[in-house]
Amino acid sequence: MGNLCQGPSNDNCLLGLRVLAQVMAFSHEVLPLTPELFGNGNRIKLLWKLCNRIKFLQNQVREYGDFSSFMMGRQRTFFAYHPDQIQEILVTQQKSVKKGLGINWLKPVLGEGLVTSEGEFHRRQRRLALPAFQKQYLETYDKIIVDESLIVSREWRHGDTVEMDEAMMSMTLIIAATAFMGSEIRENTYLINDALTAFFDLFRTFRTPLTRAINSLPTKRRRAHTSALRQLDELIYGMIKRRRDEPRAKSDLLSMLLLAQDAEGDGTGMTDKQLRDEVVTALLAGHETTANALTWTWYQLSQNPDVEARFHEELDRVIGDRPACSADLEKLTYTRLILKESMRVMPVVSILGRTSLVPMELAGYQIPAGSGLYVSQFLTHRDPRWYDDPKTFNPDRWLKDKTRPKFSYFPFGGGLRHCIGERFAWMEGLLAMATLGRKWRFKLDPDQVVAPLMVVTTRPRYGMKMIAEERSSL
Numbered sequence: 262m263g264n265l266c267q268g269p270s271n272d273n274c275l276l277g278l279r280v281l282a283q284v285m286a287f288s289h290e291v292l293p294l295t296p297e298l299f300g301n302g303n304r305i306k307l308l309w310k311l312c313n314r315i316k317f318l319q320n321q322v323r324e325y326g327d328f329s330s331f332m333m334g335r336q337r338t339f340f341a342y343h344p345d346q347i348q349e350i351l352v353t354q355q356k357s358v359k360k361g362l363g364i365n366w367l368k369p370v371l372g373e374g375l376v377t378s379e380g381e382f383h384r385r386q387r388r389l390a391l392p393a394f395q396k397q398y399l400e401t402y403d404k405i406i407v408d409e410s411l412i413v414s415r416e417w418r419h420g421d422t423v424e425m426d427e428a429m430m431s432m433t434l435i436i437a438a439t440a441f442m443g444s445e446i447r448e449n450t451y452l453i454n455d456a457l458t459a460f461f462d463l464f465r466t467f468r469t470p471l472t473r474a475i476n477s478l479p480t481k482r483r484r485a486h487t488s489a490l491r492q493l494d495e496l497i498y499g500m501i502k503r504r505r506d507e508p509r510a511k512s513d514l515l516s517m518l519l520l521a522q523d524a525e526g527d528g529t530g531m532t533d534k535q536l537r538d539e540v541v542t543a544l545l546a547g548h549e550t551t552a553n554a555l556t557w558t559w560y561q562l563s564q565n566p567d568v569e570a571r572f573h574e575e576l577d578r579v580i581g582d583r584p585a586c587s588a589d590l591e592k593l594t595y596t597r598l599i600l601k602e603s604m605r606v607m608p609v610v611s612i613l614g615r616t617s618l619v620p621m622e623l624a625g626y627q628i629p630a631g632s633g634l635y636v637s638q639f640l641t642h643r644d645p646r647w648y649d650d651p652k653t654f655n656p657d658r659w660l661k662d663k664t665r666p667k668f669s670y671f672p673f674g675g676g677l678r679h680c681i682g683e684r685f686a687w688m689e690g691l692l693a694m695a696t697l698g699r700k701w702r703f704k705l706d707p708d709q710v711v712a713p714l715m716v717v718t719t720r721p722r723y724g725m726k727m728i729a730e731e732r733s734s735l
């Protein structure tokens with residue numbers, strides 16, 4: 262796999278400092294669990310391991326197997342590696358858990374959108390939002406995806422060095438903004454970009470009472486962040502107002518959400534604030550994820566020329582000289598396997614966290630209420646019990662009739678919190694691959710060092726410079 266570093270690291274080493282502060286206050290709990298399930302309580306070792314969550318969890322698997330436990334500061338935390346336990350946490354016992362504590366960091370920007378809300382409020386918002394993500398509505402977005410991919414494609418010249426991660430990020434942002442808010446947003450995408458950059462800046466900043474206090478100081482950077490987020494809010498609230506005043510509905514997500522009424526509940530719709538939160542959530546959850554999935558896919562294609570040749574053959578056969586459209590999706594079978602395999606090897610979301618609300622039983626162990634629960638797509642997707650030669654990128658593995666447990670592959674999560682945008686993500690990923698792949702082949706820049714960075718999503722730590730070679734003049 263080229264020079265891809267197999268052991269990713271979480272850049273946020275500062276997390277360790279926070280944990281150190283919490284570890285100081287560590288109090289040992291006596292639980293009815295076998296001692297083998299636990300680490301040996303060496304707090305300094307734990308601290309250093311926590312600087313790299315994936316490596317730390319990988320070691321847990323090596324030492325303790327499918328189900329293990331450790332202290333995360335003061336919180337007893339469990340890590341489920343086996344798909345059956347993952348299914349228990351995400352689906353079977355989903356009503357006994359809520360999201361992990363880290364999700365609160367997102368609330369200042371996302372408000373109470375689908376990603377951050379909980380309980381009955383979340384279920385109601387999900388009921389209201391679901392119709393907008395149905396197949397028949399989503400398919401009308403194919404033109405937006407293809408048109409935007411064509412614009413990006415036409416900007417490149419043969420031999421250009423392309424910053425692939427940046428190109429995919431701005432392409433998916435414009436696609437998401439247009440699909441979710443309509444074409445009038447196009448000239449304002451810079452506002453969204455600034456606000457999302459501010460958001461990621463805030464999120465990356467290490468969260469302790471001290472840094473929170475520092476962050477709230479009216480520094481120039483802080484003022485720029487606040488202003489970017491305020492401008493985005495003004496833009497969205499302005500659009501909501503115009504839509505409410507307009508009797509004729511448009512076909513974008515915002516209009517769909519605005520018209521939605523909770524027939525199962527009190528029959529009312531969303532307030533302006535709820536609409537704003539859902540739109541910002543969808544923009545954030547829906548562009549960076551797909552951009553990273555595409556970037557890693559172009560990288561994998563550049564490292565696997567045989568797969569790339571079959572990909573091009575399929576595009577030439579299925580799409581030919583015309584623009585791709587949603588009717589092509591079911592015929593792009595090999596392209597779909599490539600994207601699927603790419604999200605197995607490098608899942609865009611690598612870890613999911615939950616907190617138990619009540620005492621639970623998992624893998625035969627009693628889990629106290631208030632425990633942390635982790636599952637990891639990155640690690641379970643590479644378990645040799647389910648995948649032969651798991652680090653190798655091999656789309657054909659999905660054609661073989663190997664039975665695997667359901668949650669041996671879960672790039673989009675599961676249960677009540679399953680990614681609501683999965684269908685959109687597949688459509689966008691496949692149509693963008695088809696449109697760009699018809700015209701271009703991408704080679705990895707020989708000087709590019711490739712390693713994953715897991716902050717919110719898994720992106721290339723040092724960027725992804727690729728050289729564009731023209732395949733056809735389309």
Ligand code: HEM
Pocket residue numbers: 360375376387542543544546547548550551554609610613614672673674675677678679680681682683685686
């Ligand atoms: C390759 C692309 C994508 C990946 C890998 C991905 C992955 C995920 C995962 C793993 C979750 C579950 C999080 C959890 O359980 O804690 C999730 C939730 C979510 N995703 Fe995606 N996503 C992608 C694209 C999208 C798109 C295009 C949208 C567009 C709207 C979207 C919107 C959401 C929302 C709103 C949630 C929260 C759902 C809820 O809790 O009810 N995602 N996504």
